[in-house]
Amino acid sequence: MGSRLRYIVPVMAAACILCLARGSTHGKTGMSGSWLKNVPLHAGTRTNPYAQDQDALAAGAKLFQRHCSSCHGKDANGTGRVPPVHSVTVKSASPGALFWLLRNGLLRRGMPSWSRLPDEQRWQIVTYLQSIQDR
């Protein structure tokens, strides 16, 4: 039985080291300047399947109140040190970039990853976020 462990322990250790090494690389790019600079090209050019969809807009508003408003405020104007969603950066971001931000978060700056939500619901939130930029 000990012989099996001889293989399992090094494989698990190698997996951890690989993960940590990749994490440190990601961290270096993630800390410089605006998050928009970190959005990969293929992610930023994705289109929103629910753009201009009124049902998606209403669903996105509901999801924002449920998941985001506790930090960003019910009116999306921010609370305390949490920035408002009405901003030049968000306004200039493509739907794909906003979708990327919701999926990855900015963990070191306190923005959680919302990858736990299905893609469809994240796109619905993107529809809502873009709709409130012009208000």
Added chain:
Amino acid sequence: MLVLAFAAPVSAADPPYFVTYTHHMEEPGALELALENLAGRPQAGERFLGSLLEVEYGVKGWWTTEFYFSGQGTRNDSTLFTGYRWENRFRPLMGEHWINPVLYVEFANLSGADKTMKEVVGFDSQFKQNTPNAEARVEKKREIETKLILSSNFKGWNLSENLIAEKNLANEPWEFGYAVGVARPLALKASPRPCRVCTENFRAGVEFYGGLGTRHEFGLRDTSHYVAPTVSLELPGGTTFQISPGFGITSASHRFLLRFGVAYELPGLGRYLRRLYR
């Protein structure tokens, strides 16, 4: 209590697992209170109910800490407090990947009477739970537990694998175990109307977990294993209800276990406390 009264609730949208961990961390500054119960009956023993009070706090986006207080009640025996656990989870990768690792470290100070079965490791079996509480509580278990959590999300599905290594600090060998879970929401799109009991608020899945022996006897022989369908309903107010019937698939396993729980999430506790002491 003042904090609970003024905080606005939030939804976590986590998969409905009881045993398996995912890479989803608690939101920074958010506090989750949960009560998890496990009802079971060993073949030659009395029915029991193990309970865990869970207090989970998001310290950073990549770091979650959690305290558990556990107890149990056994029919025709007694009800007692069985100890506490303190766990920390760290996410080494800051972005989302195909496979997302999380490193988990826990210290547990439990008595031998603990029946919460938060994880199954080594040669844990139903027969160990036949010991009367007065005798079992004498045994002290101070343990370090580590987990490598690997978790992925794909098209609404979550797939998580946990590799568990646990060491009783009283000069006992390392024990190993595993937990695997797969789950998804019943509806991927949210409806435009507010709703409480609708498909988008339900999550369903299945968990597999069991022991893998010890450092000296690694393998599946005489270990217990379970398959457990699980479902949760997450209400918009921040309350989540969960239930999971578990079925043992080896002779060392309980034939049937029922887990059920309720959780309530409070966001912004950290901000509130900072304001309070400013």
